[in-house]
Amino acid sequence: MAHIVGAGDTGFGRHEGRTTIDLMTQAATAALADAGLRRGDIDGLICGYSTTHPHLMLATVFAEHFGLDPVYAHAMQAGGATGCAMTMLAARLADAGQCRRILVIGAENRATGQSRDSSIQTLAQVGHPDFEVPYGATIPAYYALLASRYMHVHGVTEADLAEFAVLMRGHAANCPGAHQAAPITVADVLASKPIAAPLKLLDCCPISDGGVALVVAAEAAGGGAHIAGMGQAHRHQHITHAADLTQTGAALAAERALEEAWAGLDDIDYLAVYDSFTITLTMLLEEIGFAPRGGAAAMARAGAFGPAGSLPLNTHGGLLAFGHCGVGGGMAHIAEAYRQLAGKAGARQVPDRRTAFVHGDGGVMSSHVSLVLRAE
Amino acid sequence: MEPLARHFWDGCAAGELRLRRCTSCDTWQTFPREFCTACGSTSLQWRRAAGTGTVHAATLVTRAPSDAFRPLVPYAILLVDLDEGVRMMAHGMPGLAIGQRVAVTFLAHEGRHLPRFVAL
Numbered sequence: 001m002a003h004i005v006g007a008g009d010t011g012f013g014r015h016e017g018r019t020t021i022d023l024m025t026q027a028a029t030a031a032l033a034d035a036g037l038r039r040g041d042i043d044g045l046i047c048g049y050s051t052t053h054p055h056l057m058l059a060t061v062f063a064e065h066f067g068l069d070p071v072y073a074h075a076m077q078a079g080g081a082t083g084c085a086m087t088m089l090a091a092r093l094a095d096a097g098q099c100r101r102i103l104v105i106g107a108e109n110r111a112t113g114q115s116r117d118s119s120i121q122t123l124a125q126v127g128h129p130d131f132e133v134p135y136g137a138t139i140p141a142y143y144a145l146l147a148s149r150y151m152h153v154h155g156v157t158e159a160d161l162a163e164f165a166v167l168m169r170g171h172a173a174n175c176p177g178a179h180q181a182a183p184i185t186v187a188d189v190l191a192s193k194p195i196a197a198p199l200k201l202l203d204c205c206p207i208s209d210g211g212v213a214l215v216v217a218a219e220a221a222g223g224g225a226h227i228a229g230m231g232q233a234h235r236h237q238h239i240t241h242a243a244d245l246t247q248t249g250a251a252l253a254a255e256r257a258l259e260e261a262w263a264g265l266d267d268i269d270y271l272a273v274y275d276s277f278t279i280t281l282t283m284l285l286e287e288i289g290f291a292p293r294g295g296a297a298a299m300a301r302a303g304a305f306g307p308a309g310s311l312p313l314n315t316h317g318g319l320l321a322f323g324h325c326g327v328g329g330g331m332a333h334i335a336e337a338y339r340q341l342a343g344k345a346g347a348r349q350v351p352d353r354r355t356a357f358v359h360g361d362g363g364v365m366s367s368h369v370s371l372v373l374r375a376e
Numbered sequence: 377m378e379p380l381a382r383h384f385w386d387g388c389a390a391g392e393l394r395l396r397r398c399t400s401c402d403t404w405q406t407f408p409r410e411f412c413t414a415c416g417s418t419s420l421q422w423r424r425a426a427g428t429g430t431v432h433a434a435t436l437v438t439r440a441p442s443d444a445f446r447p448l449v450p451y452a453i454l455l456v457d458l459d460e461g462v463r464m465m466a467h468g469m470p471g472l473a474i475g476q477r478v479a480v481t482f483l484a485h486e487g488r489h490l491p492r493f494v495a496l
Contacts, residue, residue: 117441117442120439120441121441121442124441128407128465130377130378130381130384130385130407131381131384131407131464131465132465134488134490135453135465135466135467135490136437136440136441136442136444136445136448136451136453137437137441137453137465138437138439138440138441140437140439141435141437141453144435144437145433145434145435145453145454145455146433147435148433148434148435148474149432149433149455149474152433152474152475193438193439194436194438194439194450195437195438195439196435196436196437196438196439196453197435197436197438198435199435238407239455239465240406240407240455240463240464240465241406241407241463245433
């Protein structure tokens with residue numbers, strides 16, 4: 001049984017002049033300090049890809065740069081699911097006896113390291129190069145297609161989606177280092193600039209600089225969280241190839257993780273769910289089963305996902321408000337779940353959280369990784 | 377561009393929508409490949425699609441990814457369920473609704489003829 005024993009982040013936003021490697025270093029340093037460990041204690045390294053620093057051997061580059069001597073190093077790319085997938089791999093490595101303490105890192109200067117057009121075009125390449133990208137598609141456009149269908153089938157409205165943008169801003173207001181913490185209203189979301197209908201600017205996460213690192217260990221260190229269950233599903237890459245937009249693989253990944261943890265949905269008391277767009281969060285919550293189809297927004301309005309609710313959700317503000325720097329964006333969900341279970345969430349601490357569910361989505365609901373974490 | 381994709385886009389330039397179908401198990405391909413993902417057969421044929429279908433999903437893009445697409449803003453991107461049973465991405469006339477019956481036309485843009493669906 002592997003454990004998360006430390007987490008660190010850089011805060012998200014604009015870090016002028018800081019490279020991917022700089023931000024990885026800062027996050028790793030913070031995670032080691034949180035875990036009370038030194039470089040020599042780390043024997044495994046897993047790094048997530050960076051679009052501003054595409055390298056064939058990023059893990060080895062970072063091991064040299066940071067001064068690590070790992071027995072196992074690995075660079076991974078699974079889009080937004082990378083953070084959860086790396087954490088899963090780290091847990092399996094620890095369980096297999098390959099490594100004792102693994103540093104898991106995702107960081108990128110996605111906002112300041114490239115032009116906005118460049119960032120948008122790079123991300124659009126998750127689409128098919130011959131049959132999707134040539135139409136001038138973007139990541140928001142792919143998710144807008146999902147949204148249009150989902151809203152049509154399940155009666156979700158644009159105001160319903162907006163609830164989640166408002167909720168995440170509210171959570172970010174209590175989190176130091178959040179990229180966008182100013183409060184907004186449903187009306188603000190509805191009035192924001194159209195990007196790809198039905199999605200407006202405030203339905204989309206910002207593009208941020210930042211990084212997050214975790215330490216995953218074979219042995220508990222007291223007061224952390226153990227990784228009780230893990231599951232994946234990969235049913236399509238391209239939205240054109242997704243057979244059923246209401247069964248994308250998210251529920252399959254969740255079922256596999258819950259089964260390994262011997263847990264049911266009812267056992268979960270904290271949620272960390274990928275929220276690149278308001279529709280992402282809506283679809284994931286409903287497909288996995290935390291909300292009925294078409295009913296996630298009503299639960300949000302009723303306070304279910306707030307700090308005092310039955311299922312506090314992304315208490316750091318998620319991608320929509322804490323920000324999205326690439327791989328680190330999805331890792332911030334894991335870090336926050338760990339902090340809530342370990343009693344390290346400061347002003348955001350929700351009392352008595354025992355079992356967290358974490359979910360990452362890569363591509364266009366393409367790559368799904370779920371984790372179940374339990375308080376030690 | 378790889379040859380199978382080239383054949384599709386050449387078809388668009390000639391005003392036709394080309395699809396591939398497995399001759400062994402009759403499975404249509406969403407994206408053309410040299411083999412059938414259903415049965416593994418490498419015996420596939422190009423067919424000319426009727427060019428009619430139903431809108432499955434629709435978005436209107438107002439934030440283009442590049443200078444090449446900025447002159448087209450706002451442009452509609454659709455997922456269309458073709459009558460042959462294949463789903464494809466395409467452009468569409470703005471304002472098309474999910475469930476609406478559509479037929480293909482082609483829009484010359486940046487060296488390609490983009491399939492662009494209009495109300496039937």
